[in-house]
Amino acid sequence: MNSCCTQPVEVIAADQHRSGESCCLVMEKTSAPARAECPVSGTLSRKVQSRTLEHLLKPEKLGARRDVQYYYCKEPACTVVYFSNEDVPFFTTEHVAVKIFVKDQGAEVPVCYCFDWIRARLKQQISETGKSTAASEIAREIKAGRCVCDIKNPKGECCLGDVNLFVKNAMLVVPPL
Ligand SMILES: [Zn+2]
Structure with a gap:
């Protein structure tokens, strides 16, 4: 665990930690390739x-899970979500109970899975107020220990990088007031 949760809310909200850092999550250590x-x-x-x-995973797919290392495919055009480097079946978007942000462009798809910031809610806030409070609200929740990205976000990581990028792009489409 690194120290990002001990930093000021503004620093967390700015998503200073790089992708792949564990942020405030406790990560399993396994010997499988990175x-x-x-x-x-x-x-x-x-x-x-x-x-x-x-x-x-959808309940009916839980039984197909094996005791192996799984990996998350972030390719937008690929329907595979989880696969292993070992010879076991992979799981696609059909097998996962939530919509995958990077693979589904729908307005109802979450950007932040912990606090229900779907694309439409972020866009609406930006068009009504000219800005988004999502990153700072999420950062406050992270600091309070209420973030559960490891089990709610399909990529198993903090959503702030995605939220900040989405907001930045949405602000270009909907210019600030
Ligand atoms: Zn893939």
């Missing part, structure tokens, strides 16, 4: 923790 290639898209993918799959 990255593996998606069997369908070939995308080099990062490890995801087993508890992420445990919470996000």
Whole structure:
């Protein structure tokens, strides 16, 4: 665990931690390779923790989960979500109980899964007020220990990078008041 949760809310909100850092989450340590290639898209993918799959696979797919290392494919055009570097079945967007932000452009898809910031809510706030309070609200929740990205966000990581990028792009489309 690094120290990002001990930093001021403004620093957390600015998402200073790089992708791949564990932020405030307790990460499983396994000896499997740090990255593996998606069997369908070939995308080099990062490890995801087993508890992420445990919470996000549809109930009927939980039994297909094996005691292996899984990886998360972030390729937007690929339907594979979780796969292993071992010879076991992979899981697609059909098998996951939530919509995957990077693979589904729908307005109702969450950007932040912990606090229900769907795309439409972020856009609405920006068009009504000229700004977004999402990152600072999320940062306050993280600091208070209420963030559960490891089991709610399909990528098993903090959403702030995605939130900040989405807000930045939305502000370009809807100029600040
Ligand atoms: Zn893939």
